[in-house]
Amino acid sequence: MNNLDSIFSQLPFAEVVNKDNIVAVTVPKDKIYETLNLLKNNNFDYLRDIVGMDYTNSLGVIYNLSSTQKPEYLLLVKTSIEDRENPYFDSVIDLWDSAMLYEREVHDFFGITFKNNPDMRRLFLRQDWKGYPLRKDYDDNPNINPVPLENEDLDDMEQLPQIEVNQDKSFEEQHSVFQKEEYVVNFGPQHPATHGVLHLRVSLDGEIIKKIDPNFGYIHRGIEKMSECYTYPQILHLTDRLDYLSGAINRHAVCLAVEKGLELEVPQRAHHIRTIIDELTRVASHLLGWGCMCMDMGAITAFVYGMRDREKIMDIFEETCGGRLMANYSVIGGVMADIHPNFQKKVKEFIPYMRKMLKEHHILFTGNPIARGRMDGIGHLSREQAISIGATGPVGRASGWSNDTRKIQPYAAYDKVNFTEMLRKDGMTFDRYVIRLDEIEESLKIIEQLVDNIPEGDFTAKTKAVIKLPEGEYFQRVENARGEFCVYIDSRGDKYPYRVKFRSPSLTLVNVLKHITPGTKVADLIMLGGSLDYVIPCIDR
Amino acid sequence: MEVGKIKIKNMKNEDFKDNEYLEKYVEELRANGVNIVVAKLNDLINWGRSNSVWPLTFGTSCCAIEFMSLGAARYDFARFGWEVTRNSPRQADVIFCCGTIVHKMAPVLKRLYDQMAEPKYVMAFGACTISGGPFKKSYHTVMGIDKIIPVDIYIPGCPPRPDAMIYGMMQLARKIKIQEFFKLPKEPDIVEMNENQIIEEKGGENE
Numbered sequence: 001m002n003n004l005d006s007i008f009s010q011l012p013f014a015e016v017v018n019k020d021n022i023v024a025v026t027v028p029k030d031k032i033y034e035t036l037n038l039l040k041n042n043n044f045d046y047l048r049d050i051v052g053m054d055y056t057n058s059l060g061v062i063y064n065l066s067s068t069q070k071p072e073y074l075l076l077v078k079t080s081i082e083d084r085e086n087p088y089f090d091s092v093i094d095l096w097d098s099a100m101l102y103e104r105e106v107h108d109f110f111g112i113t114f115k116n117n118p119d120m121r122r123l124f125l126r127q128d129w130k131g132y133p134l135r136k137d138y139d140d141n142p143n144i145n146p147v148p149l150e151n152e153d154l155d156d157m158e159q160l161p162q163i164e165v166n167q168d169k170s171f172e173e174q175h176s177v178f179q180k181e182e183y184v185v186n187f188g189p190q191h192p193a194t195h196g197v198l199h200l201r202v203s204l205d206g207e208i209i210k211k212i213d214p215n216f217g218y219i220h221r222g223i224e225k226m227s228e229c230y231t232y233p234q235i236l237h238l239t240d241r242l243d244y245l246s247g248a249i250n251r252h253a254v255c256l257a258v259e260k261g262l263e264l265e266v267p268q269r270a271h272h273i274r275t276i277i278d279e280l281t282r283v284a285s286h287l288l289g290w291g292c293m294c295m296d297m298g299a300i301t302a303f304v305y306g307m308r309d310r311e312k313i314m315d316i317f318e319e320t321c322g323g324r325l326m327a328n329y330s331v332i333g334g335v336m337a338d339i340h341p342n343f344q345k346k347v348k349e350f351i352p353y354m355r356k357m358l359k360e361h362h363i364l365f366t367g368n369p370i371a372r373g374r375m376d377g378i379g380h381l382s383r384e385q386a387i388s389i390g391a392t393g394p395v396g397r398a399s400g401w402s403n404d405t406r407k408i409q410p411y412a413a414y415d416k417v418n419f420t421e422m423l424r425k426d427g428m429t430f431d432r433y434v435i436r437l438d439e440i441e442e443s444l445k446i447i448e449q450l451v452d453n454i455p456e457g458d459f460t461a462k463t464k465a466v467i468k469l470p471e472g473e474y475f476q477r478v479e480n481a482r483g484e485f486c487v488y489i490d491s492r493g494d495k496y497p498y499r500v501k502f503r504s505p506s507l508t509l510v511n512v513l514k515h516i517t518p519g520t521k522v523a524d525l526i527m528l529g530g531s532l533d534y535v536i537p538c539i540d541r
Numbered sequence: 542m543e544v545g546k547i548k549i550k551n552m553k554n555e556d557f558k559d560n561e562y563l564e565k566y567v568e569e570l571r572a573n574g575v576n577i578v579v580a581k582l583n584d585l586i587n588w589g590r591s592n593s594v595w596p597l598t599f600g601t602s603c604c605a606i607e608f609m610s611l612g613a614a615r616y617d618f619a620r621f622g623w624e625v626t627r628n629s630p631r632q633a634d635v636i637f638c639c640g641t642i643v644h645k646m647a648p649v650l651k652r653l654y655d656q657m658a659e660p661k662y663v664m665a666f667g668a669c670t671i672s673g674g675p676f677k678k679s680y681h682t683v684m685g686i687d688k689i690i691p692v693d694i695y696i697p698g699c700p701p702r703p704d705a706m707i708y709g710m711m712q713l714a715r716k717i718k719i720q721e722f723f724k725l726p727k728e729p730d731i732v733e734m735n736e737n738q739i740i741e742e743k744g745g746e747n748e
């Protein structure tokens with residue numbers, strides 16, 4: 001970007017490295033707020049992620065930024081601190097809404113405090129957890145953190161810790177998320193309509209929601225830490241289990257990142273097959289999302305119909321990949337096995353079937369006055385809010401934010417197909433509902449264009465038995481069914497990664513809930529959650 | 542009066558493998574003998590119980606999607622009378638534990654189990670619930686739910702196919718079929734495992 005140089009000329013302390021559209025900027029720790037503020041005012045308005053790092057002798061954070069106007073550019077702003085006892089950085093919660101959860105996550109895993117962020121509770125682990133698991137010197141002896149037998153105290157969950165870092169600004173006095181006189185209702189973690197084990201604490205005024213405080217970690221499996229002691233082919237299997245509804249797509253991201261590092265030439269055939277599998281996964285995921293949202297509104301029929309259509313895709317997967325839900329199909333260099341002889345035939349049968357069924361779904365539910373009565377006019381999310389929260393995927397696009405990675409930075413075979421990025425303007429619940437059905441149609445178009453043109457040749461490239469990634473940082477983003485899924489790999493030239501970070505699109509979607517629910521009825525909470533279609537294990541990782 | 546054969550309507554006895562455990566159980570029962578009236582009543586009650594098992598919807602992660610497939614039209618567990626999924630543990634007979642259980646969730650699972658009325662059963666669905674599965678090396682996963690609550694049926698797989706789940710359900714139906722209803726515990730049998738025990742088991746595993 002031309003104006004990047006002019007921005008950096010205002011930051012004399014910054015060290016800039018520019019490598020294939022990824023700009024890495026290193027700044028001293030007390031200049032971080034200044035840098036980010038300047039970048040934010042210069043169109044870098046989308047904070048994709050905050051990655052915590054442990055460089056053994058120092059701790060650091062990496063802010064991953066993009067501009068919504070030039071989304072193909074990626075900016076990594078890095079800083080570090082040597083103090084391991086009491087590390088802290090300036091908080092950026094006033095610049096981006098998404099920063100709140102990201103900073104809490106970094107705090108949880110690395111023990112880094114963010115000055116001026118009033119909410120420094122742990123995000124995933126229990127408040128009484130000892131140690132910071134993603135630090136390299138973390139002791140994972142089970143005696144230190146045994147399986148707890150008592151539920152966490154709700155007061156503990158709500159207490160905002162008072163953190164002593166030589167504050168220069170003092171933030172507002174607030175000790176608890178909710179006031180004493182507030183009427184707070186627990187929702188989850190075991191509740192059939194939370195779409196997993198999400199725990200929401202909802203403050204009510206009669207029937208009206210005043211405030212909502214999500215509580216995560218009931219399915220935190222520690223995938224990022226585990227990845228550090230697994231080889232790359234092993235890590236692939238964990239990615240499927242992150243967001244299991246778009247498992248194949250997540251796996252694709254890691255494959256692409258590693259292939260980029262190895263400079264591996266992946267055969268075109270593999271690219272085509274992967275793209276088709278990805279799109280089939282997206283259709284399956286949207287069908288389930290649609291079914292579940294309708295079920296949240298009381299329409300069980302829609303759920304059964306959605307699952308019925310999804311089974312057709314599961315059949316295709318089973319023949320070709322061997323697994324139903326977990327396709328486990330992409331490997332580094334290509335795909336695990338060639339497609340089944342029936343694959344093309346079955347996919348071609350599926351497309352007209354799905355088109356017909358889409359029409360039926362619209363007749364059955366979209367136009368239904370009861371459904372419209374529930375969906376119309378609530379849950380408004382504006383484009384600015386969506387960007388600030390970082391709500392990518394169908395949710396962001398329903399608010400008019402064009403953020404489809406398949407268009408911005410085409411990977412695999414996406415540059416060879418014609419499709420439209422579905423955009424809507426209003427950002428209401430109904431838009432989020434309809435956009436999923438529209439995206440199914442677009443996915444079908446993509447599949448249609450590819451299925452007859454799968455090039456001949458190998459389905460996988462030859463790789464070494466032991467895959468060692470050259471030293472460096474690798475970054476790959478893909479569009480999964482919920483939004484932008486990113487993988488960041490820091491390799492030290494070993495067969496194990498030094499650090500792996502997954503950006504979960506669902507985490508930001510739960511944050512959306514905080515913004516769209518206040519003022520709505522409690523009965524709509526479930527349906528609004530359904531319209532966001534988050535997957536909890538992806539949040540918790 | 543002898544205890545009858547283990548037979549359920551839905552699947553032939555020969556189709557089951559590894560019956561050792563159930564056979565032993567039957568032998569034990571036979572050795573003791575039962576009153577004829579009680580035995581007849583047992584048969585009747587167990588016939589009813591084994592055909593209307595109400596599961597608690599308890600899905601934490603990926604395996605829960607396969608559980609949903611099981612509930613939908615294709616695999617349809619309503620055929621076996623299992624479809625009345627309850628959202629409250631107080632009305633459920635069996636927990637289908639679908640998905641990884643982690644440290645933060647463990648007390649929740651235990652509380653749900655304690656809240657269920659006797660007789661109650663637990664099915665561990667998927668590799669995660671059996672042993673930690675793919676997350677064996679994690680610092681936050683419980684290495685098998687049998688560390689927290691007793692388990693009746695283990696269904697391996699990651700995720701297991703819905704068919705495998707049906708097989709597991711049938712196994713549980715057989716188990717229910719031969720139980721002596723009047724001798725089952727009436728009071729909730731709260732499992733007390735102290736902290737040290739759990740630490741020992743967990744520590745032993747990591748070595």
Ligand code: SF4
Pocket residue numbers: 241602603604605639640641666667668669670674675698699700701
């Ligand atoms: S067994 Fe596999 S599919 Fe099931 S919850 Fe565990 S990781 Fe997910």
